[in-house]
Amino acid sequence: MENKTKRAFIIVDVQNDFIEGGSLAVPKGSEVVPVINSIRKKNKFDLIVLTQDWHPSDHSSFAVNNNAELFSVKELETGPQVMWPVHCVQNTEGAKFVSNLVHEESDIVVQKGKNTKVDSYSGFWDNNKAQKTDLEDILKQNNITDTYICGLAYDYCVSFTAVDSAECGFKTFFIEDATRGLQEETMLKAKEKMEKVGVKLLKSTDLDF
Template identity: 40%
Template structure:
């Protein structure tokens, strides 16, 4: 049985109809549900922003969602308000079998730093604790899927590889924002180039 499956940000606000909807985001939920029983350990990351998070466009005068602004003196994509702590949008997708999740890691709770990766904030100033938890279990290999391919999945995979984990990317279990055409394909290639093995979920289930 494979050891660890990491589900990245499968939350209402990233699904069609959500505040920061990823096209086709709901299509990965059956894949996650099918995979979870095949793994000894399932971890889910959860975007968990305070309402005053500095990455939200509404907190920048005259800004619109997806503009490039500044946060704590650094360049920042300004996002629609999403995944605010305790709101329905921050909850895991209703159709996701949350009974199959063994551990949850929350990220993005510092209003002055965004946090795409499930391992660190964007500037590596603070770890989420995920790396330490996995290491404590003796985990060295993780399978990754979730949302969004070209943002949080990409940075999670790159951080995992940099931390010394081997990573299998479940490519039919991801969907991207594609702010620019081709972003998702470029993200997949970046993850592959960094060392991720790219498979489909049926290859994992055998």
């Protein structure tokens, strides 16, 4: 029997702390929202998943918990870690999805970054590849073959999710105009890494199904 293409739309971390006015704002982060809303309106996905950064307040990646300078890199037990501002703390306003992001009851939410000791950029794994989320299982249970990934931020959570998606065996597409990043240099590195594992980069206007 022929394998049927089944598509999942994975919207990464479109949360208040990552847009303008948030504690870890991605430049022009809010610009992704109308693009994402338009993608889901114009195309038919078999599954829509939102990932949500969901940190405890004592998370080891927060500079304030390490007496460290913001954005410096500190060596923790789990390896080198960027020291971030406090962001997306569980049950805070900053951790909520951006209010004008379309969010249906049928969407699945996968929370990540809940382990105090290790950060979790990807929607699939923590940064140490020690602990998985439910994302891969959810996709496989729904017989998903192709993933379309976008959100915030390009150079961290979105590209890490895309790389892991490809490595889990899904045909993976990264929607560039529905994504914004923190820095040009790290975005270029992320792009190279994605292309190396076979992630296809495209624009929202390339989608038609």
